[in-house]
Amino acid sequence: MKVLFVGNLGNTGYRFVRWLVEYGVDATLLLPENFNHARSHPQWEDPSLDGHYPGWIQTFREYRFPYLFLNRKIRSMARSYDLILTTGFHVLPVLSLDKPVIFLPVGRDLTQMPFWSDTWINEIHSYLYRRRICRVNRILTDQEDCVWAGRLLGTGERIHRFPFLVDLRQIEQNINTELKAQLEKDYGHYDWLFFNPTRKNMDAQRVDYKGAEKLLVAYRHFLDRHEDLNILMISGLHGLHVDEFKEKVRELDLERHIEYTGHLSLPDLHAWLSLENVAVFDQFAQNLNALSGIQREAMAMGRPVVSSTDVHTPAFQQAYGPNCPLIPAFDAHDIYRAMEQLTVGPSGDSLWEATSIRKWTLKHVHYESRIQELIAILEEVHSQYNATG
Secondary structure, eight states: OEEEEEOOGGGHHHHHHHHHHHTTOEEEEEEETTOOOGGGSGGGTOGGGTTOOOTTEEEEOOOSSTTTSOOHHHHHHHTTOSEEEEOGGGHHHHTTSSSOEEEOOOSHHHHTGGGOOSSHHHHHHHHHHHHHGGGOSEEEEOOHHHHHHHHHTTOGGGEEEOOOOBOHHHHHHOOOHHHHHHHHHHHTTSSEEEEEOSOOOOOTTSTTOOOHHHHHHHHHHHHHHOTTSOEEEEEEOOSTTHHHHHHHHHHTTOGGGEEEEOOOOHHHHHHHHTOTTEEEEOOOSSOBSSOOHHHHHHHHTTOOEEESBOTTSHHHHHHTOSOOOOEEOOSHHHHHHHHHHHHTSOTTOGGGSHHHHHHHHHHHTBHHHHHHHHHHHHHHHHHHHHHHO
C-alpha cells in the first residue's frame, strides 16, 4: 500500500508521514513549497531540515487558485499511489482524484470553508467543496466542531474519532536549550508561571473564539486573594484581538502581572514548557472534546493544563481514553478554582505530577502507542475501495 499525503497545514503531513515511514509504510509527503504559513513547513519543528528534506518529502509550487485547480504534479504522482491523505484546504482539489481519500481536518478547513459566501471566489470554493465532500472515504478527527460540520455535510457515517498524535521523545529533544537556560535564570524564582500562548481571539460568535477575557478576570480574582504567592502570567501576543486583550489587561490593572511573548517556534515553545514552574492555561470557549496542539505539547512535557476540554465526555474518551490529567474549566470561576487547585491545594496530588501527566500522554497520545491503529484504518479504507471499485 502506497500512501501520498498532500498538503502540510500545521505540519500534520510531516508528522504522520514520518511516523508511517518509520513503521514500514511506503509514504510520501507532497509539500507546497510556496505555502505562506511558517508553521506548515517541516523546519518549524526541526530547523535542521531547512533546505535538507529527506527523500520521502517532495515539493510542488501551487497555482494562483490552488483550491480550484488540481496541480499537475499532484495528479501525476497520485497515479502511482493507492491512497491519498490530506489536510487543510487541499482536500478540495484532491477530491477530484479517482483515488480513496482520507481527510484529517484541522478546523476551519471543514467548519468554515464549505459555508463561505463573503466573496465570489469563496462562494465557488464552498460550492465545489459541498459537491465533492461526499466523495471522501474517511474523516479522522477528534474535534467536535469538525464532527458537527461533517454530519451537516452528509459525511457523518465516515467520521472516525482519532486524535492528532505527538512524538513525546522528539518534543523532549526539540528544546532551545539556550533559551531554556535564560528562562530559568529570568523566571526560576517565581512560584508559578501561568503560561497562555493561545491566540487572542475574543469574539464569542466565531468558531475560533478562545475566551482570553475569562482568564484575565480569573487571574485578577486570584491575585487579589493570594498576594503572598509570587505569580506571573506569560501571554502570547498574537491573534485577532490583541489590542482588545491589552485594553482588558489595563482595565483590570494587570500590567505589572503579565509579560508578553510573540508567536513561538516549537523549539522556543518547548523551552517554556520545560520549566518546572509552568502551568498552561489554554482556551476557554465552548465545551471541547479534543486536545488542542498546545495541550498535547504541554502534557508531553509533563505540564499541568487548564482548558475548556471536557475530558469526561464519551466523545473525548472514545478518541483518547479515560483519566486524562487535564483540569477542565469553562468560565472565570472554574479557571480561578483551577488556579487554586494547582497552587495552594493539597500537596502531593499525584494526578498533577509531571511523571503522571507524561505517563498518560505516552499511552494515549504518543504516536508509537497509536500508529498501528492509524495503519489499520488506512488498510481498511484501501481494502474497501478495492472491493467496491
